[in-house]
Amino acid sequence: MKKLLFIFLLIIFPLPVFAAENEDIYAKRMELYQKAEAVSLIPWYYFAAIDQYERNIRQVRRDLPEAKGIISIYIPPERWAGPLNKNKEDTNPFTISQFGGMGTDGNDDGIADRNNDEDILFSIARFLRSYGNDHADLKIALWNYYERSKTVDIILGKVKIYKHFGRLNLEGHAFPIPIRFNYSYKNTWGDARGWGGRRIHEGTDIFANYGTPVRSTCYGIVELKGWNKYGGWRVGIRDINNTYHYFGHLNGFSKDLHEGQMVEPGMLIGSVGSSGYGPPGTSGKFPPHLHYGMYKDNGYTEWSFDPYPHLKHWERLERLKKK
Numbered sequence: 534m535k536k537l538l539f540i541f542l543l544i545i546f547p548l549p550v551f552a553a554e555n556e557d558i559y560a561k562r563m564e565l566y567q568k569a570e571a572v573s574l575i576p577w578y579y580f581a582a583i584d585q586y587e588r589n590i591r592q593v594r595r596d597l598p599e600a601k602g603i604i605s606i607y608i609p610p611e612r613w614a615g616p617l618n619k620n621k622e623d624t625n626p627f628t629i630s631q632f633g634g635m636g637t638d639g640n641d642d643g644i645a646d647r648n649n650d651e652d653i654l655f656s657i658a659r660f661l662r663s664y665g666n667d668h669a670d671l672k673i674a675l676w677n678y679y680e681r682s683k684t685v686d687i688i689l690g691k692v693k694i695y696k697h698f699g700r701l702n703l704e705g706h707a708f709p710i711p712i713r714f715n716y717s718y719k720n721t722w723g724d725a726r727g728w729g730g731r732r733i734h735e736g737t738d739i740f741a742n743y744g745t746p747v748r749s750t751c752y753g754i755v756e757l758k759g760w761n762k763y764g765g766w767r768v769g770i771r772d773i774n775n776t777y778h779y780f781g782h783l784n785g786f787s788k789d790l791h792e793g794q795m796v797e798p799g800m801l802i803g804s805v806g807s808s809g810y811g812p813p814g815t816s817g818k819f820p821p822h823l824h825y826g827m828y829k830d831n832g833y834t835e836w837s838f839d840p841y842p843h844l845k846h847w848e849r850l851e852r853l854k855k856k
């Protein structure tokens with residue numbers, strides 16, 4: 534429903550209006566993160582990373598309410614008010630602290646409101662700060678808060694990305710193959726077994742000649758690089774929206790590509806090959822192609838979704854750019 538409304542709004546409003554509005558939200562969020570940094574001495578990109586992670590989680594989960602403000606961090610009532618506090622909606626900073634709740638008054642109105650952006654951020658800042666404010670301390674704080682190592686890894690990946698690029702707007706994308714090269718692809722996601730070796734085909738196969746450049750589709754961090762029996766030489770990149778981009782059957786990697794590296798849309802990561810289906814180095818068991826997959830994490834599990842519409846969209850944008 535929300536998607537439909539968005540499409541409808543896109544039709545009646547020209548795009549630049551939306552772009553300007555987004556930039557405005559980014560600026561407002563940055564202001565809040567920097568305020569939290571000023572009081573806690575924890576760099577803004579930690580707040581940005583936690584907030585963005587939770588924003589992504591809310592988008593794919595039905596059990597979490599929609600954010601009221603522009604900050605998406607969701608602090609459950611019992612955590613906010615304190616586990617033994619009978620008043621789960623307590624907004625009194627004094628009683629909350631007596632019951633060991635993490636709710637704080639961040640905007641000095643005397644109320645600790647778990648739907649207020651500043652109160653939320655200051656509460657998180659105070660929680661983190663209680664562990665110390667260097668990177669190792671914050672990692673422990675995040676582990677104690679989320680109790681899931683994958684979540685901590687994803688948030689720390691976002692920390693690195695924001696720190697590296699120094700801004701919040703990292704939404705750009707690129708088609709994985711430069712469009713001037715020969716290539717072809719069809720919508721084969723969900724087909725019974727391609728060359729993926731899994732039960733269903735979790736991606737789109739883009740057929741191209743050996744050595745055709747393969748590029749990053751997004752801003753993100755290289756989470757994985759190496760050999761897999763099925764995927765061959767492959768690269769996994771996680772973007773700022775918690776989407777994992779998977780590139781399989783490569784011929785080789787771009788020079789110096791390594792895990793933990795920052796990438797941006799269009800950056801060379803490797804080339805098309807036919808590697809896979811055997812011990813490291815095995816190739817040629819099928820025609821050369823790029824297997825491109827997209828995955829989403831909801832805080833519990835990760836699942837594959839169809840990359841085909843996205844590929845079509847990015848390809849169209851690049852054609853428009855060329856004109």
Ligand SMILES: [Zn+2]
Nearest residue numbers: 727728738824
């Ligand atoms: Zn495939």
